[in-house]
Amino acid sequence: MALSPTCPRRDTGMVKWHQQHPPLILTRKEGRLVSFSLRCSRPSRGFLLFVILTIILAMSILIFALSSHKSGAIEQLARTIDQNRLVILAQSGNNEMLAFIKDNVNSRASSYISSKFREIFAPSTTPPALPRKIRLFPQTAGGEYCPQETQNLALAAGYNVKIVSQADLVIFGASEVKDMRAFQGYLEVVTRAAHADRPENMVELKERRDVKLVDLRHFFDQYVFFCKNYCPDYNHPRKRLILKGLPGGSTSRGTYSRAYLGNRFYPANKEFADGAGHLWFDLCYDEQRDLIGSLLQVTNRVAFPNSPEDYLFWTSVATFSQVGAPLVESDFYRVEQAKHVFETIVNAAAERRWPITRFDRGRELYDKAMRFVSSTSNDNSAAYVICQDFVSNGISRASARDYAACQGFQQVLRTCFEKWQLWWGYTDANAIWRVGERDPGVLPAPREWVKNVQYGGLASETYGSGSDKRGSYFDWYLRDDFNKERCRVGIMAQLFGPPGGRRPILIEGRAYLRFFKIAFLDDFRTDFQTLTNFSAPEFANTSVIFPPVPIDFRRPDPETGSSRTFQNAELSTNLLTSPYTRSSDTKDRSYLAPFLERVTMSRAVASIPVNCLTGLQYQIPTPSGDTLYNPWTGVLPDPCAAFNPKPGEKYYRCIDWAMLSRDYETGAEFVADRVQDDGTGRKVLYLDGVMLVRKGPLDLSVAQEFVGKGLIFLGEGNCFLGTLKKRPASPEYGENHLRLYLHAGDFEIKSPTSPVVIEASLAALTYLPRGSTADPRSTENQGNLYCNGKSVKILGNLILDYLQLEWGSRGLPLDGTLEVEHDPMIFNPESPAPSSSGNQDPYRISIGEVRTLYSLNAGERSF
Numbered sequence: 001m002a003l004s005p006t007c008p009r010r011d012t013g014m015v016k017w018h019q020q021h022p023p024l025i026l027t028r029k030e031g032r033l034v035s036f037s038l039r040c041s042r043p044s045r046g047f048l049l050f051v052i053l054t055i056i057l058a059m060s061i062l063i064f065a066l067s068s069h070k071s072g073a074i075e076q077l078a079r080t081i082d083q084n085r086l087v088i089l090a091q092s093g094n095n096e097m098l099a100f101i102k103d104n105v106n107s108r109a110s111s112y113i114s115s116k117f118r119e120i121f122a123p124s125t126t127p128p129a130l131p132r133k134i135r136l137f138p139q140t141a142g143g144e145y146c147p148q149e150t151q152n153l154a155l156a157a158g159y160n161v162k163i164v165s166q167a168d169l170v171i172f173g174a175s176e177v178k179d180m181r182a183f184q185g186y187l188e189v190v191t192r193a194a195h196a197d198r199p200e201n202m203v204e205l206k207e208r209r210d211v212k213l214v215d216l217r218h219f220f221d222q223y224v225f226f227c228k229n230y231c232p233d234y235n236h237p238r239k240r241l242i243l244k245g246l247p248g249g250s251t252s253r254g255t256y257s258r259a260y261l262g263n264r265f266y267p268a269n270k271e272f273a274d275g276a277g278h279l280w281f282d283l284c285y286d287e288q289r290d291l292i293g294s295l296l297q298v299t300n301r302v303a304f305p306n307s308p309e310d311y312l313f314w315t316s317v318a319t320f321s322q323v324g325a326p327l328v329e330s331d332f333y334r335v336e337q338a339k340h341v342f343e344t345i346v347n348a349a350a351e352r353r354w355p356i357t358r359f360d361r362g363r364e365l366y367d368k369a370m371r372f373v374s375s376t377s378n379d380n381s382a383a384y385v386i387c388q389d390f391v392s393n394g395i396s397r398a399s400a401r402d403y404a405a406c407q408g409f410q411q412v413l414r415t416c417f418e419k420w421q422l423w424w425g426y427t428d429a430n431a432i433w434r435v436g437e438r439d440p441g442v443l444p445a446p447r448e449w450v451k452n453v454q455y456g457g458l459a460s461e462t463y464g465s466g467s468d469k470r471g472s473y474f475d476w477y478l479r480d481d482f483n484k485e486r487c488r489v490g491i492m493a494q495l496f497g498p499p500g501g502r503r504p505i506l507i508e509g510r511a512y513l514r515f516f517k518i519a520f521l522d523d524f525r526t527d528f529q530t531l532t533n534f535s536a537p538e539f540a541n542t543s544v545i546f547p548p549v550p551i552d553f554r555r556p557d558p559e560t561g562s563s564r565t566f567q568n569a570e571l572s573t574n575l576l577t578s579p580y581t582r583s584s585d586t587k588d589r590s591y592l593a594p595f596l597e598r599v600t601m602s603r604a605v606a607s608i609p610v611n612c613l614t615g616l617q618y619q620i621p622t623p624s625g626d627t628l629y630n631p632w633t634g635v636l637p638d639p640c641a642a643f644n645p646k647p648g649e650k651y652y653r654c655i656d657w658a659m660l661s662r663d664y665e666t667g668a669e670f671v672a673d674r675v676q677d678d679g680t681g682r683k684v685l686y687l688d689g690v691m692l693v694r695k696g697p698l699d700l701s702v703a704q705e706f707v708g709k710g711l712i713f714l715g716e717g718n719c720f721l722g723t724l725k726k727r728p729a730s731p732e733y734g735e736n737h738l739r740l741y742l743h744a745g746d747f748e749i750k751s752p753t754s755p756v757v758i759e760a761s762l763a764a765l766t767y768l769p770r771g772s773t774a775d776p777r778s779t780e781n782q783g784n785l786y787c788n789g790k791s792v793k794i795l796g797n798l799i800l801d802y803l804q805l806e807w808g809s810r811g812l813p814l815d816g817t818l819e820v821e822h823d824p825m826i827f828n829p830e831s832p833a834p835s836s837s838g839n840q841d842p843y844r845i846s847i848g849e850v851r852t853l854y855s856l857n858a859g860e861r862s863f
Contacts, residue, residue: 083203086193087856089154090205093165093191096147101167101187105845107732108838117845120171120183120213130174136167165191166863169211175656181215182659187847190862204857210848212661214689216711216739217829217842218653219641220763224257224505224822226799228649229782230266233805235282235490237435239812241805242494244821245503254619257822259495260639261509264649265777271483280514280606281492282429287499294615297587304423309449311431315584320420320521322580323573329413331566333404337549338416342409345532349386354528354542366391366398382534411533416546419526422600424519429489432459432516443474443487454520454548457602476555496614506618508636511610519602521549551601567601574598609635652765653741655713661689661846667698675703687738689846700724701750709844711739722751726759734840735825735833743767746784755791761826763799791816796823
């Protein structure tokens with residue numbers, strides 16, 4: 001309560017005392033207290049001093065406390081700033097180490113770093129023991145490594161800080177996929193930053209990054225072409241497959257390209273009921289005269305005597321009576337020309353004149369001969385004996401033109417055996433049929449020269465009826481669905497490169513060369529007496545011309561052999577090497593004896609392995625050592641995998657997903673991340689090890705160039721490609737190479753221009769797991785290459801389930817080519833680069849961009 005001097009007092013004594021000792025004087029102005037004064041008596045002054053000193057002491061303590069608190073906070077702040085500075089320097093050291101390692105891990109220029117990472121791939125008979133730690137830095141035991149850029153930066157800023165780093169590669173896992181040599185691990189980098197004058201004041205920063213180490217080589221690398229399924233277009237004359245093996249390849253050193261030509265899903269036929277059908281490749285003299293010349297000893301084309309056509313490789317002739325065994329006269333009872341000559345003789349005997357006025361056969365000839373026999377009694381004349389012999393054969397046989405029982409007919413055949421000469425020669429399909437002009441869906445029409453009487457053993461259109469007439473070769477293989485694939489004649493794919501650029505390739509698969517034999521029995525001239533063994537005045541000075549007999553092709557029945565004829569009966573003498581055979585030249589071709597010539601008929605020579613065309617032997621590695629393959633001994637039906645032999649359709653490339661360097665859900669995500677503009681307007685694809693795209697489509701036609709080494713694995717969907725070239729090799733990083741592997745999809749060419757050039761390894765192999773309900777024969781379940789009307793050039797290799805060059809607008813254009821050249825960097829990534837010195841590197845090391853561990857240590861040192 002405020003005191004007031006006007007307030008009445010009830011206690012007068014107290015008032016008096018206050019009046020004498022006023023302790024407080026209050027001054028009020030307009031009702032407000034404006035000032036006061038304290039008045040103390042002398043005895044209370046000591047107490048007041050004590051209070052004042054107490055207050056001063058308290059203030060001093062407060063001031064001291066505040067001062068101490070401020071000094072600690074400042075010191076703490078200073079230490080925090082110093083620690084942050086050390087952390088930043090340590091992080092800078094880690095970044096410098098990582099950048100240096102990343103920049104050099106795939107560089108040939110850094111022999112130390114690249115070699116340390118590749119120690120795990122060192123050749124060994126046993127797998128490496130894991131886990132395995134490889135010290136990268138410091139390089140010597142007990143030494144120190146200083147990241148120089150970071151250290152110089154600290155010194156330039158005036159920080160007396162010492163910075164040291166340590167880097168280790170720890171490999172803890174290997175791929176479980178047998179044909180994928182790869183490892184996974186992590187790169188651990190630790191950097192310590194400490195004051196030089198106060199080493200206990202330090203910070204260590206540790207971080208880890210995932211590392212994938214992959215050997216990109218594979219079994220398929222040695223193949224320029226690998227096709228599992230039967231391809232019907234290897235002989236297409238106007239849509240051509242061209243294979244170019246390794247430049248400078250050597251069959252004696254085992255450095256040559258291979259091509260596997262499979263026959264899975266070969267069309268069902270009676271000839272190969274087991275499905276293991278053969279592939280035939282038609283020689284073409286115009287394209288392969290250099291190879292044919294070596295294979296068949298051919299210099300120039302020749303012709304049969306008195307014939308203007310020079311379509312033959314060579315010709316031969318033999319006297320029939322000397323090489324005809326085991327053939328006998330009865331084998332020729334059905335020869336139309338012999339029947340015709342005998343019928344001519346009977347007509348002449350019945351008319352008793354030469355030449356005859358009317359030619360009869362069958363029932364009419366029988367009646368004619370019977371009238372003559374009935375009207376004459378001179379049973380000793382030649383004419384009578386001939387007619388009597390004919391009518392005694394019976395009217396039914398005469399109507400059927402069956403003259404087997406006629407002595408006169410047998411005499412005619414005996415004369416033929418004495419007079420006939422067997423001529424034959426060899427040529428190619430292009431010389432017989434117009435294969436360059438044909439519609440692939442229609443059997444080709446024969447050329448005019450093989451329509452001549454004596455040359456008609458293969459192509460004369462005397463079989464069938466109406467508009468479906470065809471030659472004997474096509475007719476007999478189309479009958480009863482025996483094997484229509486033999487009718488796909490044409491010009492063989494250029495398996496060994498184009499003329500002037502031949503390169504050795506080992507062909508694997510049931511692949512055989514094919515060319516054709518033309519054979520006939522030549523015409524001859526004789527007289528009536530010789531043919532009949534009768535002398536008659538009315539037939540004196542006669543001249544009978546026995547026509548040529550084309551020896552038609554007759555397919556033997558493989559099951560019963562019941563189709564034996566004089567055409568296909570196996571001779572006891574090989575015509576090629578018979579001493580009674582005369583050739584148009586004297587060259588030794590005895591090496592061809594196993595394939596020529598045991599039958600008389602015109603036929604296809606289709607049992608010489610394709611590899612014989614090069615005239616080379618091939619060195620093939622096996623577990624017990626290299627062997628030498630002689631092509632003349634037979635074909636190689638399956639890939640020559642020395643350590644894992646199996647049928648060609650069983651080969652796939654397996655991918656271990658634990659070894660992926662990058663994983664993308666869609667093709668669009670991959671393209672957005674890995675295809676970038678290089679600043680010149682060109683789109684560049686950047687590769688880094690094994691990269692997965694789970695689902696397509698993957699459109700790489702937007703990229704024109706790629707950099708790096710890697711495998712893109714597309715799990716599902718198609719891949720679109722335009723011209724895609726590798727960036728030229730650099731001295732530091734060497735050659736770039738790309739492998740594209742489609743697990744369930746096709747390659748589609750997508751380009752406005754032609755030809756399209758692709759410098760990569762392309763593989764499309766669809767794997768259907770056990771229990772799948774998908775039809776493996778469907779083209780939807782077979783990896784293919786659709787050229788889409790463009791010619792294509794591939795520098796790399798091509799691995800497919802199926803290939804069809806004739807596919808309407810999706811195949812090759814007319815007169816287009818699919819050219820596959822084996823890239824040496826795919827065949828052997830360790831080989832010397834053509835554009836730089838030193839060997840190449842088959843490995844790719846991928847270091848992750850995300851930290852998998854990050855820790856800070858400000859206590860004891862870890863190294």
